[in-house]
Amino acid sequence: MRETVHVPLGARAYDVVIGPGLMAEAGTFIAPMLSRPRVAVVTESRVAALHLGALEEGLSAAGIDCVALELPPGESTKSWAYLAQVTEWLLDQKIERRDVVVALGGGVIGDLVGFACAVLRRGVRFVQVPTSLLAQVDSSVGGKTGINTAQGKNLAGAFHQPSLVLADTDVLASLAPRDFLAGYGEVMKYGLLGDAAFFGWLEDNAPAMAAGDVGLRVAAVKRSVEMKADIVTRDETEQGDRALLNLGHTFCHALEAATGYSERLLHGEGVAIGCGLAFELSARLGLCSQEDPSRVRAHLKAMGLKTDLADIPGDLPDATGLMDLMGQDKKVVAGTLNFILARGIGQAFVTPDVPPDTVIAVLGDALAAR
Numbered sequence: 052m053r054e055t056v057h058v059p060l061g062a063r064a065y066d067v068v069i070g071p072g073l074m075a076e077a078g079t080f081i082a083p084m085l086s087r088p089r090v091a092v093v094t095e096s097r098v099a100a101l102h103l104g105a106l107e108e109g110l111s112a113a114g115i116d117c118v119a120l121e122l123p124p125g126e127s128t129k130s131w132a133y134l135a136q137v138t139e140w141l142l143d144q145k146i147e148r149r150d151v152v153v154a155l156g157g158g159v160i161g162d163l164v165g166f167a168c169a170v171l172r173r174g175v176r177f178v179q180v181p182t183s184l185l186a187q188v189d190s191s192v193g194g195k196t197g198i199n200t201a202q203g204k205n206l207a208g209a210f211h212q213p214s215l216v217l218a219d220t221d222v223l224a225s226l227a228p229r230d231f232l233a234g235y236g237e238v239m240k241y242g243l244l245g246d247a248a249f250f251g252w253l254e255d256n257a258p259a260m261a262a263g264d265v266g267l268r269v270a271a272v273k274r275s276v277e278m279k280a281d282i283v284t285r286d287e288t289e290q291g292d293r294a295l296l297n298l299g300h301t302f303c304h305a306l307e308a309a310t311g312y313s314e315r316l317l318h319g320e321g322v323a324i325g326c327g328l329a330f331e332l333s334a335r336l337g338l339c340s341q342e343d344p345s346r347v348r349a350h351l352k353a354m355g356l357k358t359d360l361a362d363i364p365g366d367l368p369d370a371t372g373l374m375d376l377m378g379q380d381k382k383v384v385a386g387t388l389n390f391i392l393a394r395g396i397g398q399a400f401v402t403p404d405v406p407p408d409t410v411i412a413v414l415g416d417a418l419a420a421r
């Protein structure tokens with residue numbers, strides 16, 4: 052059940068290894084990369100309590116010593132304060148330019164530690180050991196690293212590719228159901244953006260995958276990573292096509308900002324709701340049939356995922372307020388926001404041609420249904 056997806060980025064190429072039992076073999080994979088048998092691991096306390104011991108044993112079995120830093124869990128750790136703490140801790144540990152840092156955790160740790168490694172001594176290699184479904188299918192691959200700022204989501208960061216990704220599917224068993232489902236939002240995104248057959252496969256198989264079927268989990272992670280690797284290889288720094296991976300994210304990032312990056316809305320939940328809104332907007336613009344957003348929302352509901360703005364607890368800004376938050380999106384060019392829309396399931400495309408009034412109308416209707 053071991054799968055490897057290669058990300059062919061020339062001098063920055065690397066493998067994503069997927070399957071059960073990888074923690075125990077981490078040292079075997081990492082040892083050939085080292086100039087001395089020592090690594091620094093950065094993680095967070097919830098993941099550390101469950102999986103740091105297994106990683107340390109896997110490293111030690113290959114004769115690799117490690118020091119570890121544990122941060123608080125949660126989205127608010129993706130901040131300037133923790134970027135400074137991680138960077139200074141790595142310097143205090145005398146991590147050298149040729150050393151390797153290991154990011155053990157979900158997307159929060161991967162994004163933060165990757166950014167710290169991008170700036171540490173102007174660039175130190177890092178290995179992603181993603182522990183959430185979201186991190187295994189998306190954030191550990193492709194080299195987008197960063198933090199949130201007071202102005203919005205992921206607004207400071209760098210493209211810094213990992214040197215290796217070890218996605219041990221066994222660790223997904225300890226995820227809380229809500230965190231597993233949030234990660235599923237990004238899995239479904241791949242089907243919606245470019246592979247209708249994968250979306251159909253998910254409609255048939257995702258309930259069993261969520262219930263714990265290991266073979267289905269490996270298959271879903273592999274297909275997601277293949278799709279991401281393919282897009283990232285075509286457009287590493289998001290000059291064009293890579294924005295397809297942002298399907299649903301313009302809405303999602305505004306909603307995350309509006310809910311204060313809190314437990315009210317997890318990133319993957321925002322992606323799920325955002326994908327529904329992107330398809331609704333596409334249907335309103337006559338690009339796809341009304342059956343497509345209905346099918347997306349029906350699948351989200353069947354999976355038990357957040358589907359509508361009504362599923363977000365507490366107050367939200369009005370439609371204009373949400374549009375203002377979208378103004379910080381990194382896809383804005385000369386003041387015009389690029390959207391990811393779809394001509395059908397699996398047929399997403401990037402376009403600046405979206406009348407703001409139509410976006411406001413879609414948001415207004417979604418807010419009115421709360």
Ligand SMILES: NC(=O)c1ccc[n+]([C@@H]2O[C@H](COP(=O)([O-])OP(=O)(O)OC[C@H]3O[C@@H](n4cnc5c(N)ncnc54)[C@H](O)[C@@H]3O)[C@@H](O)[C@H]2O)c1
Pocket residue numbers: 095097098101102124125126129156157158159160162182183184185186189190191192193194195196205222223224225226227230233234237318319
């Ligand atoms: N860089 C990228 O390309 C990219 C892509 C997608 C998302 N992201 C970012 O990733 C972040 C979201 O990632 P996430 O959903 O993994 O969030 P996260 O890192 O906060 O993890 C989600 C929750 O799961 C817990 N957890 C992680 N692994 C666990 C395990 N094996 N067992 C039990 N609990 C575990 C964490 O403690 C946390 O409470 C967001 O900041 C998002 O912006 C980045």
Ligand SMILES: O=C(O)C(=O)C[C@@H](O)[C@H](O)[C@H](O)COP(=O)(O)O
Pocket residue numbers: 189193195204205237289293294296297300381
């Ligand atoms: O890798 C990408 O490219 C993505 O857009 C993946 C997204 O799922 C992810 O949330 C990413 O962090 C969003 O990037 P941003 O550039 O919109 O901040």
Ligand SMILES: [Zn+2]
Pocket residue numbers: 189237300318322
């Ligand atoms: Zn995302």
